Amino acid sequence: MSSTKTYRQALALALEKEMEADSSVFVFGLDVPDHKKIFGSTAGLLEKFGPKRCFGTPLSEEAMTGVALGAAISGLRPVHVHIRVDFMLLGMNQIVNMISSLRYMTGGKLKVPLVIRAVIGRGWGQSAQHSKSLHGVFAHFPGLKVVLPTTPQDAYSLLRSSIRDENPVIFIEHRWLYDVEGPVDEGQKIPLGPPAILREGKDLTVLCTSWMAIEAMKAAEVLAKRGVQLEVVNVRTIAPLQEEELIASVMKTGRCIVADYDWVFCGFSAELAARVSHACLGRLKEPVERLGFAHVPCPTTRPLENAFYPSAVEIIRTAERMLGLRESDLGTESFYSYEHKFKGPF
Amino acid sequence: MLLYRRLLLARLCEERIRREYAKDEMKTPVHLGIGQEAIPVGVCHALPPGTRSFGTYRNHALYLALTGDTDGFFGELYGKITGPGKGKAGSMHMCSPEKGLMATSAVVATTIPVAVGAALANQYQGNGHLVVSFFGDGAVEEGVFWESLNFACLRGLRILFVCEDNGLAIHTAAAARQGFRSILEAVRPFGCHTAEAEGAHLLSVIESTRLLLSRMSEDPKPAFLHCAYFRFLEHVGPQEDFQVGYRRRPTPEEFERLDPLLRFEKTLQETGCSVEDLSRTRQQVEKQIDQSVRSAREAPFAPPAELYTDLLI
Numbered sequence: 001m002s003s004t005k006t007y008r009q010a011l012a013l014a015l016e017k018e019m020e021a022d023s024s025v026f027v028f029g030l031d032v033p034d035h036k037k038i039f040g041s042t043a044g045l046l047e048k049f050g051p052k053r054c055f056g057t058p059l060s061e062e063a064m065t066g067v068a069l070g071a072a073i074s075g076l077r078p079v080h081v082h083i084r085v086d087f088m089l090l091g092m093n094q095i096v097n098m099i100s101s102l103r104y105m106t107g108g109k110l111k112v113p114l115v116i117r118a119v120i121g122r123g124w125g126q127s128a129q130h131s132k133s134l135h136g137v138f139a140h141f142p143g144l145k146v147v148l149p150t151t152p153q154d155a156y157s158l159l160r161s162s163i164r165d166e167n168p169v170i171f172i173e174h175r176w177l178y179d180v181e182g183p184v185d186e187g188q189k190i191p192l193g194p195p196a197i198l199r200e201g202k203d204l205t206v207l208c209t210s211w212m213a214i215e216a217m218k219a220a221e222v223l224a225k226r227g228v229q230l231e232v233v234n235v236r237t238i239a240p241l242q243e244e245e246l247i248a249s250v251m252k253t254g255r256c257i258v259a260d261y262d263w264v265f266c267g268f269s270a271e272l273a274a275r276v277s278h279a280c281l282g283r284l285k286e287p288v289e290r291l292g293f294a295h296v297p298c299p300t301t302r303p304l305e306n307a308f309y310p311s312a313v314e315i316i317r318t319a320e321r322m323l324g325l326r327e328s329d330l331g332t333e334s335f336y337s338y339e340h341k342f343k344g345p346f
Numbered sequence: 347m348l349l350y351r352r353l354l355l356a357r358l359c360e361e362r363i364r365r366e367y368a369k370d371e372m373k374t375p376v377h378l379g380i381g382q383e384a385i386p387v388g389v390c391h392a393l394p395p396g397t398r399s400f401g402t403y404r405n406h407a408l409y410l411a412l413t414g415d416t417d418g419f420f421g422e423l424y425g426k427i428t429g430p431g432k433g434k435a436g437s438m439h440m441c442s443p444e445k446g447l448m449a450t451s452a453v454v455a456t457t458i459p460v461a462v463g464a465a466l467a468n469q470y471q472g473n474g475h476l477v478v479s480f481f482g483d484g485a486v487e488e489g490v491f492w493e494s495l496n497f498a499c500l501r502g503l504r505i506l507f508v509c510e511d512n513g514l515a516i517h518t519a520a521a522a523r524q525g526f527r528s529i530l531e532a533v534r535p536f537g538c539h540t541a542e543a544e545g546a547h548l549l550s551v552i553e554s555t556r557l558l559l560s561r562m563s564e565d566p567k568p569a570f571l572h573c574a575y576f577r578f579l580e581h582v583g584p585q586e587d588f589q590v591g592y593r594r595r596p597t598p599e600e601f602e603r604l605d606p607l608l609r610f611e612k613t614l615q616e617t618g619c620s621v622e623d624l625s626r627t628r629q630q631v632e633k634q635i636d637q638s639v640r641s642a643r644e645a646p647f648a649p650p651a652e653l654y655t656d657l658l659i
Contacts, residue, residue: 063493070463108656
């Protein structure tokens with residue numbers, strides 16, 4: 001069954017389906033059952049499954065992360081939710097010292113089927129502590145899977161796959177994507193691993209994560225008017241990384257921009273750039289370029305925040321440079337502005 | 347005699363480690379629990395079937411009390427594939443989920459919330475099982491201890507917290523670390539069941555554990571057992587460290603009171619056990635340890651391909 005859904009509806013539906021299918025699945029975290037329902041992504045769960053399977057917690061991120069682990073090794077499938085990924089840092093000891101390592105340390109005797117969902121904030125003054133992405137940090141630790149869906153279909157299918165996975169999965173959702181609408185086929189299964197080719201093109205590959213896929217698609221639309229064909233490849237599972245399609249795409253186009261939704265320095269973009277550069281050395285017509293956050297904490301005020309984040313405009317300008325084209329006039333183009341979707345206060 | 351055997355097993359295994367350690371074949375940091383043994387042995391003796399336990403890096407007596415498995419124990423210490431973690435765990439992460447020892451950790455207080463999660467799972471599944479969380483006095487200074495205690499009390503979970511209090515966090519005395527008068531007094535306002543036992547007195551530990559378990563079945567709330575004991579050896583390693591000056595060597599009379607094995611042997615003799623009975627048990631245990639050490643030394647290491655197994659399913 002296919003219908004048009006927003007990303008938030010797709011998330012809520014995936015949770016509902018998994019909770020229906022398996023009584024060991026439960027969803028918990030700060031604010032999970034309240035009237036705002038984590039921006040609507042846990043809507044209907046408390047009403048349908050009751051407080052045993054959908055509950056709020058004390059403000060105790062480390063303990064609650066440990067609780068998720070204890071439940072997971074005891075036969076349950078917890079989904080722990082953070083309304084901001086930044087709050088997960090308080091649970092980092094459990095994630096890094098226990099969750100990622102416990103199966104290995106026990107010689108494979110335990111399995112840890114748990115999902116930690118976390119929202120990335122952006123815009124309307126989210127500032128330094130409500131705006132990180134951290135996917136590269138989590139992917140750095142062996143033993144964790146890391147997923148960043150961009151489309152409603154991916155949000156739905158990858159969340160279902162994550163809950164069914166026997167390993168710990170960090171599932172990172174960009175707040176702006178919550179309003180994105182798209183077709184969702186409830187029967188479609190998407191495994192953790194392969195990237196999605198969002199748009200095919202022959203001139204340049206953009207490897208992108210999370211919100212940057214939206215920016216890359218906009219850039220591709222604008223450049224298509226000048227006859228430039230971008231191939232947009234959305235890396236939606238970054239750990240474990242399935243790189244064959246990424247490399248095949250760059251082998252085809254000979255040019256690559258990595259547009260990552262994170263800081264560039266020591267970030268996931270460096271991992272992708274290194275792999276692509278190594279695998280495609282003789283084929284690359286230009287060095288691989290990387291786009292990401294400016295290397296400062298995220299500022300609050302809008303003009304500085306605009307300068308902090310990479311956008312479609314930067315992708316366009318970088319592509320033009322790499323292709324030896326003059327800068328096109330973007331004056332008539334309309335780019336995404338969050339004010340079209342929400343005006344605050346947050 | 348079963349209890350004596352378990353107490354002895356923990357002590358003699360660790361005495362063997364002390365003798366073998368200088369050969370540098372056991373390449374794993376050992377946090378020996380000589381003086382502590384009666385706490386895990388006593389608590390585990392009182393546990394109902396189906397209980398799951400979580401511990402710390404000072405876990406040898408706990409592992410042995412729950413499993414009796416000296417082959418696996420020494421296999422792990424020698425880093426061999428015969429260990430419960432195939433050599434990926436070492437001394438600090440001994441575990442045996444099949445015997446109820448779910449996890450142990452080298453980061454203080456880290457298994458406490460995991461134990462609480464296991465207790466939540468029991469409540470969720472309605473199976474009535476118990477969870478025990480062992481930790482030291484230093485853990486009480488970690489925020490996650492209070493977070494975990496709070497959540498366990500909030501949800502009325504069936505969990506027994508056991509504080510193995512040796513008064514030292516590595517080399518720092520409690521008085522230099524704790525801004526409260528007593529751990530039990532600090533815990534009491536949470537409204538859980540509390541009790542105290544003398545850590546060197548096996549029967550006192552068993553009695554207090556049973557008391558708490560019976561209170562928990564009448565009034566389903568978490569329980570907290572405080573057991574003070576004396577750590578005879580250095581924080582990590584096989585040596586005594588009285589000479590370095592941060593604490594004094596106990597007098598011979600104090601030693602007798604602080605040593606759980608001597609005390610239990612005395613109790614057994616008072617109740618009719620002969621010296622011969624005790625030494626026969628000791629010989630049997632020594633023989634078991636001899637065999638386990640021999641087979642651990644002879645066992646193979648994990649092959650290189652094992653490096654990448656057991657990470658993800």
